[in-house]
Amino acid sequence: MIELSILALFGIGFTAAVILAVASKVLYVYEDPRIAQVEAVLAGANCGGCGFPGCNAAAVGVVEGKAGADVCVVGGPEVMANVAKVMGLELKEMEPRLAFVDCTGGERAEEVYRYEGVLDCRAQHQLYKGSKMCPEGCLGFGTCVQACPFDAIRMGPNGYPVVNPERCVACGTCAQVCPRNVISINGFTDDITHLNEVNDCLAPCRQRCPGQINIPRYIEQASRGDYAGALETIRERIPMPLSIGRVCPQPCETQCRRQHVDKSVGINMIKRYVADWEMNSGVRLPIECKPDNGHKVAVVGGGPAGISCAFFLRRLGYQPTIFERMPLLGGQLRYGIPEYRLPKKVLDWEIQGILDLGIDVRTEVKFGIDFTLDSLSEEGFEATFLGFGAWANTQVSIEGDDAKGVETGTEFLTKVGLSVETGIGKKVVVIGGGNTAIDAARTSVRLGADVTMVYRRTRDEMPANMEEIIGAEDEGVKFQFLAAPNKFLKDEKGRVTHLEFTRMELGEPDASGRRRPVPIEGSETRIECDTVYMAIGQKPDIDCLYDENKSCGLGTTRWRTVEADKDTLQTALPNVFVGGDLFTGPDLVITALGAGRRAARSIHHYLSQGEIPIPQNLQRNMIPYTLFKDLERVVPIERAQMPHLCHGDNRTCSFAEVEGTITTEDFERETCRCMRCGLTCYNRTEQPEEEGISKTSTNSKKELASRI
Amino acid sequence: MDYFVLIIAAIFVNNIVLAQYLGNCPFIGTSKDTGVAMGMGFAVVFVATMAAAITWAVQRYLLAPNGLDYLQTIAFILVIASLVQFVEMFLKKIIPPLYKSLGIFLPLITTNCAVLGIAIICQREEYSLLETVIFSIASGVGFMLALVVLASIRERLDMARIPLSMKGTPIALILAGLMSLAFFAFKGMAA
Numbered sequence: 001m002i003e004l005s006i007l008a009l010f011g012i013g014f015t016a017a018v019i020l021a022v023a024s025k026v027l028y029v030y031e032d033p034r035i036a037q038v039e040a041v042l043a044g045a046n047c048g049g050c051g052f053p054g055c056n057a058a059a060v061g062v063v064e065g066k067a068g069a070d071v072c073v074v075g076g077p078e079v080m081a082n083v084a085k086v087m088g089l090e091l092k093e094m095e096p097r098l099a100f101v102d103c104t105g106g107e108r109a110e111e112v113y114r115y116e117g118v119l120d121c122r123a124q125h126q127l128y129k130g131s132k133m134c135p136e137g138c139l140g141f142g143t144c145v146q147a148c149p150f151d152a153i154r155m156g157p158n159g160y161p162v163v164n165p166e167r168c169v170a171c172g173t174c175a176q177v178c179p180r181n182v183i184s185i186n187g188f189t190d191d192i193t194h195l196n197e198v199n200d201c202l203a204p205c206r207q208r209c210p211g212q213i214n215i216p217r218y219i220e221q222a223s224r225g226d227y228a229g230a231l232e233t234i235r236e237r238i239p240m241p242l243s244i245g246r247v248c249p250q251p252c253e254t255q256c257r258r259q260h261v262d263k264s265v266g267i268n269m270i271k272r273y274v275a276d277w278e279m280n281s282g283v284r285l286p287i288e289c290k291p292d293n294g295h296k297v298a299v300v301g302g303g304p305a306g307i308s309c310a311f312f313l314r315r316l317g318y319q320p321t322i323f324e325r326m327p328l329l330g331g332q333l334r335y336g337i338p339e340y341r342l343p344k345k346v347l348d349w350e351i352q353g354i355l356d357l358g359i360d361v362r363t364e365v366k367f368g369i370d371f372t373l374d375s376l377s378e379e380g381f382e383a384t385f386l387g388f389g390a391w392a393n394t395q396v397s398i399e400g401d402d403a404k405g406v407e408t409g410t411e412f413l414t415k416v417g418l419s420v421e422t423g424i425g426k427k428v429v430v431i432g433g434g435n436t437a438i439d440a441a442r443t444s445v446r447l448g449a450d451v452t453m454v455y456r457r458t459r460d461e462m463p464a465n466m467e468e469i470i471g472a473e474d475e476g477v478k479f480q481f482l483a484a485p486n487k488f489l490k491d492e493k494g495r496v497t498h499l500e501f502t503r504m505e506l507g508e509p510d511a512s513g514r515r516r517p518v519p520i521e522g523s524e525t526r527i528e529c530d531t532v533y534m535a536i537g538q539k540p541d542i543d544c545l546y547d548e549n550k551s552c553g554l555g556t557t558r559w560r561t562v563e564a565d566k567d568t569l570q571t572a573l574p575n576v577f578v579g580g581d582l583f584t585g586p587d588l589v590i591t592a593l594g595a596g597r598r599a600a601r602s603i604h605h606y607l608s609q610g611e612i613p614i615p616q617n618l619q620r621n622m623i624p625y626t627l628f629k630d631l632e633r634v635v636p637i638e639r640a641q642m643p644h645l646c647h648g649d650n651r652t653c654s655f656a657e658v659e660g661t662i663t664t665e666d667f668e669r670e671t672c673r674c675m676r677c678g679l680t681c682y683n684r685t686e687q688p689e690e691e692g693i694s695k696t697s698t699n700s701k702k703e704l705a706s707r708i
Numbered sequence: 709m710d711y712f713v714l715i716i717a718a719i720f721v722n723n724i725v726l727a728q729y730l731g732n733c734p735f736i737g738t739s740k741d742t743g744v745a746m747g748m749g750f751a752v753v754f755v756a757t758m759a760a761a762i763t764w765a766v767q768r769y770l771l772a773p774n775g776l777d778y779l780q781t782i783a784f785i786l787v788i789a790s791l792v793q794f795v796e797m798f799l800k801k802i803i804p805p806l807y808k809s810l811g812i813f814l815p816l817i818t819t820n821c822a823v824l825g826i827a828i829i830c831q832r833e834e835y836s837l838l839e840t841v842i843f844s845i846a847s848g849v850g851f852m853l854a855l856v857v858l859a860s861i862r863e864r865l866d867m868a869r870i871p872l873s874m875k876g877t878p879i880a881l882i883l884a885g886l887m888s889l890a891f892f893a894f895k896g897m898a899a
Contacts, residue, residue: 001775004774004776005779008770008771008774008776008779008783009779009782009783009786011770012766012770012783012786012787013786016786016787016790017790019790019794020790020793020794020797023794023797023798024797026801027797027798027800027801027802028801029800029801118867118868118869119869120867120868120869123867123868126867
């Protein structure tokens with residue numbers, strides 16, 4: 001009996017073994033041996049924090065390239081190093097990530113319903129779609145705190161979560177349980193490539209900023225004395241805080257809620273102060289860049305858009321090369337904006353800091369002549385960014401426009417920028433009402449000319465910045481409003497002697513909603529002049545895009561700009577991207593800087609994954625419910641004034657910078673004027689200083705997150 | 709009609725988990741998420757049916773004729789373990805998507821006493837091969853039902869504030885007990 005039992009069991013076992021042995025041969029599936037090696041060095045916790053169902057699946061993900069060496073969220077640096085060793089990766093490629101809370105709480109987002117039975121964010125969201133007035137913000141029941149397996153989140157004093165960067169392993173559990181998506185797992189790349197979405201905590205100023213700068217955050221950092229942190233926040237979106245701090249017309253300030261109480265916060269003053277603080281310290285703050293990934297990208301145009309695109313591409317690990325037709329980089333910042341608004345030494349210092357990140361530059365090379373899209377491809381550039389601006393002038397075809405002494409405002413400003421002879425006379429007329437016209441007029445004043453500006457509409461309708469108009473008036477520029485040029489009169493040598501114009505009066509509103517100027521018959525008037533600068537508009541010079549057969553591979557619009565997807569900035573040629581004035585027509589510097597970052601983001605996605613993702617809920621317009629005016633219990637505080645650095649003859653006889661940086665006292669008061677608005681919330685009181693946060697500056701990612 | 713009664717009895721009255729108390733480890737372990745519970749349930753139905761059919765043959769043609777019934781448990785464990793290994797290899801080669809979707813559940817079933825229990829019950833009740841297959845499928849469905857119901861409740865429980873000491877397995881065991889009591893209401897419907 002025993003023998004039979006042993007025989008039976010042995011028989012079953014043997015049969016099973018034979019079947020399995022045969023099956024293992026017949027049904028053999030090759031498996032990369034590295035999977036087992038990677039699995040062996042993982043922590044073996046099967047926690048699911050990596051997003052894969054188990055450590056084996058995570059190991060498969062690593063081998064298949066779907067995950068990096070940092071896949072294991074509980075393993076720490078040692079596990080990361082071991083995985084990198086198995087896979088032959090460089091450890092420095094691994095990017096630290098952290099939970100990021102994009103909600104600052106705030107007093108206005110009050111609880112309107114609180115069901116005491118189920119104190120859970122998800123339940124509250126399912127039952128009542130949230131308990132606060134803000135439709136996107138944190139509900140504050142702390143479900144993320146309970147869910148965090150690493151005890152890395154606590155509820156802060158204002159009732160919204162605060163991440164402890166020392167404990168956070170970016171496992172993503174908090175982000176999974178948050179019903180409002182106010183928590184995300186962010187790394188350095190995510191910060192740079194993020195586009196504003198409507199469910200982000202977007203204060204009105206942040207919604208309006210064409211550069212998408214997180215304005216409340218950098219002002220809050222600046223208010224605590226963390227200037228380095230503030231600059232890092234600004235540089236997540238734009239590379240040139242020094243320049244933009246001087247020339248930005250501050251569209252953000254037109255949306256500041258504070259203006260419904262007293263005056264908008266001096267956002268740009270604060271930006272300029274922290275940027276100047278870095279320059280005056282003489283030490284450049286380190287700017288985080290990923291290691292070189294070997295991808296070469298050509299950036300055509302060394303203006304704000306090109307510099308911005310190259311800056312962000314370099315930070316994302318690419319090898320950008322800027323091609324510039326002028327001797328120096330800067331574009332309109334250098335050759336269009338005069339010295340008294342943006343000193344060249346400031347611009348040089350800023351551009352040098354950007355180039356020091358490892359960006360190649362080739363100057364005095366012209367697109368379409370020295371190189372083409374094809375030659376760039378042959379040279380190994382995998383993508384091209386076109387951002388060579390709008391340098392062609394709109395001309396008025398009137399009698400005598402060929403007279404000597406008649407040229408365009410941009411030509412004149414470029415000559416001044418290049419320090420070459422301008423040929424300016426003593427009596428100058430500037431035609432136009434935009435910033436270029438004002439720049440030409442104020443520059444002419446500094447060159448000793450008597451200047452008159454001629455504009456066909458009224459002062460209120462001038463497109464130039466109001467402070468620039470006031471500056472021109474202060475410097476003695478005369479104005480002829482409601483005046484339309486008729487013809488230029490010239491002497492026997494062909495030089496202009498007079499400008500004849502017709503006086504206008506305002507008629508019915510036109511398509512733009514402005515009242516159309518109508519000529520007054522018999523009102524022809526002459527102004528004596530020996531130089532005329534026309535500044536009535538610019539457009540991109542896109543002739544260089546056309547080949548010998550006058551055909552262009554890129555689509556162009558009737559405004560002579562390049563056609564591209566408005567979100568991705570990708571043109572008809574998939575590896576060619578566009579941005580700045582070449583895409584929009586003449587626009588703000590901050591718009592060009594923002595476009596440079598968006599193009600860099602698109603190029604990054606295009607080269608790394610072949611397609612460019614665009615979020616569904618992208619913020620394109622102002623979010624209506626954030627534009628309320630009823631602010632309660634906000635104490636009026638006087639807005640700081642930009643100080644003038646020079647007066648009288650010093651101002652009109654030299655190109656010394658006119659506006660200065662605000663004082664430290666004004667700066668501190670101005671930062672306290674910011675109410676730290678969210679979508680609907682704002683803090684009514686002054687910023688309390690949080691415990692344990694030093695005033696010393698730092699730009700480390702972890703410390704940055706701990707303050708959010 | 710007999711088959712219908714057999715199915716009702718296997719799913720509700722003699723539910724393999726809630727009435728027979730077999731397979732409690734995967735019942736508690738894989739009932740945190742409804743999707744996971746469904747995957748585990750299908751895997752149990754598949755393996756239990758195959759295992760019961762093969763063990764029926766082993767019992768009928770090897771053990772019973774030779775008077776080796778006392779080797780039933782050890783022999784069935786051997787058969788089921790081998791079978792699961794074979795199924796895993798087969799699916800990996802022939803139907804990779806199904807293999808991936810079953811994931812870690814197939815190896816888990818190797819040591820699942822619910823599968824062994826179903827095979828042994830079939831022998832104890834002296835079912836025919838057809839009855840064995842029907843009973844196995846129905847028992848697997850009963851397991852899946854219990855698993856999915858518990859997973860659904862646990863998902864809701866995640867939203868409720870419960871004492872820290874009761875979180876996770878303790879509250880799941882209490883729930884399993886309450887579900888078991890509820891299923892006793894089916895007693896008397898079918899034997």
